[in-house]
Amino acid sequence: MGMESAELAMGGKAGAKAPRDWGRRLRQGVRSLLAPVLPLDVSPARALLNDAQFALFCRMRRAEQQHALRVHATVQEQAEETPLELARAALLHDIGKIRCPLSVLGKTWAVLLEDWRPRASNQWPSPERVAFWQRPQYVMSQHPAWGAELAEEAGLDERTCWLIAEHQTPLPRWHPHPDGTLLQRLQAADRQQ
Numbered sequence: 001m002g003m004e005s006a007e008l009a010m011g012g013k014a015g016a017k018a019p020r021d022w023g024r025r026l027r028q029g030v031r032s033l034l035a036p037v038l039p040l041d042v043s044p045a046r047a048l049l050n051d052a053q054f055a056l057f058c059r060m061r062r063a064e065q066q067h068a069l070r071v072h073a074t075v076q077e078q079a080e081e082t083p084l085e086l087a088r089a090a091l092l093h094d095i096g097k098i099r100c101p102l103s104v105l106g107k108t109w110a111v112l113l114e115d116w117r118p119r120a121s122n123q124w125p126s127p128e129r130v131a132f133w134q135r136p137q138y139v140m141s142q143h144p145a146w147g148a149e150l151a152e153e154a155g156l157d158e159r160t161c162w163l164i165a166e167h168q169t170p171l172p173r174w175h176p177h178p179d180g181t182l183l184q185r186l187q188a189a190d191r192q193q
């Protein structure tokens with residue numbers, strides 16, 4: 001897929017909540033369930049990450065590693081050139097989930113709850129005060145910020161950490177960011193995979 005089509009897919013929705021694609025959600029759920037029997041080739045991660053960052057990658061669940069590798073492959077297909085920061089962010093964009101791993105059921109619950117009662121990431125109380133039934137939604141909302149912290153601790157650069165931190169944030173078209181195109185590529189690949 002060319003980057004133009006990726007941008008078009010993204011551009012029309014920038015700044016607005018994208019509608020849920022239930023077919024894609026179902027496919028993701030089935031892939032998660034099949035993770036133990038689906039192949040896992042971590043060589044792209046081994047090639048692009050240093051020892052500490054690769055150790056971090058390996059702490060993700062098998063299904064998350066497979067997803068991250070698919071997102072990485074997709075960003076590579078979007079354009080002839082992929083900056084190293086984007087490639088690394090693709091591999092580690094969901095690393096924040098290792099702080100509180102969710103089951104397939106938990107992720108499904110988070111998606112349903114987000115549709116029914118969406119919450120901005122700054123609306124949450126302290127972690128101890130989040131009700132148990134809201135925890136999956138809380139994790140899904142906070143994992144970009146947690147991921148950026150973990151990536152920074154593992155020595156990743158500012159641009160990669162920014163991409164990880166913002167990978168769920170719709171960019172307003174009226175306030176372009178210098179790395180907005182890279183973020184759009186990451187978000188388009190993440191939605192696709």
Ligand SMILES: [Fe+2]
Pocket residue numbers: 093094143144167168
């Ligand atoms: Fe994510």
Ligand SMILES: [Fe+2]
Pocket residue numbers: 067093094190
């Ligand atoms: Fe993701």
